[in-house]
Amino acid sequence: MDRSTKLNRKKWDSPVSARSSLRLGQSRFLLCLLVLCLAAGCGRGMTSKQPPIHIFLDMDLQPKYNAQSSNQFFYNRMTMQLPVPGTVALGELREDTALYQGKDAAGEYLATSPLEATDMLLARGAGRYGIYCAPCHRASGDGQGILYTRGGVPTTSLHEERILTMPDGELFGVITNGLGLMSSYAYPLSVEDRWAIIAYVRQLQEGQ
Ligand code: HEC
Helix, strand or coil: CCHHHHHHHHHHCCHHHHHHHHHHHHHHHHHHHHHHHHHHHCCCCCCCCCCCCCCCCCCCCCCCCCCCCECCCCCCCECCCCCCCCCCCCCCCCCCHHHHHCECCCCCECCCCCCCCCHHHHHHHHHHHHHHCHHHHCCCCCCCCHHHHHHCCCCCCCCCHHHHCCCHHHHHHHHHHCECCECCCCCCCCHHHHHHHHHHHHHHHHHC
């Protein structure tokens, strides 16, 4: 027996008690870990007047102004500044009433779309129709979509006489502003996409 084992023997007395004190050490360690975990959970879900301890800042604190907040930098104390009076942002002029409103200079609905129904426009329209219109009006356009079958909501068939003879500009208005139970699709669909859908709907109507 060399010196080191002799020392060990003295310290642990017997192999059995050595094992049990090892277990004790392990469970103490686990207890500490548990307490630490619980302590780390504080701050979330607990009310306190103190700000939470922020160990990892990530990008939570940034030197920036929030929208709608007040601001000491500008005379009018608003973070969100209005455009300079009489100016128009680049690309926001929208003078072309035919393209942007589906109306002529006199304010009447255009009979036909200002965009030529090229293959590319029709393909784009078919894709957008499939995403934004087909869920309710169905791929065929008969209006027997999800709202009608599940909720009994009457959904207009795009093959109705009234829609067949509706000016393209009015269709543009329906997509842009919504109508009755149908909401506006101006937000997800750009102006060009709306005209593309109309070109596709006309093709769909002719197909039946
Ligand atoms: C969430 C379901 C839903 C979606 C999606 C939807 N519609 Fe409709 N649509 C309706 C309902 C419901 C009506 C009937 C509205 C009413 O008369 O109150 C309607 C009516 C219409 C009408 C008839 C308007 C009129 O003058 O009576 C047209 C045209 C139309 N939708 C086109 C479209 C096009 C094009 C799209 C895709 C951009 C579209 N809809 C997407 C539910 C939908």
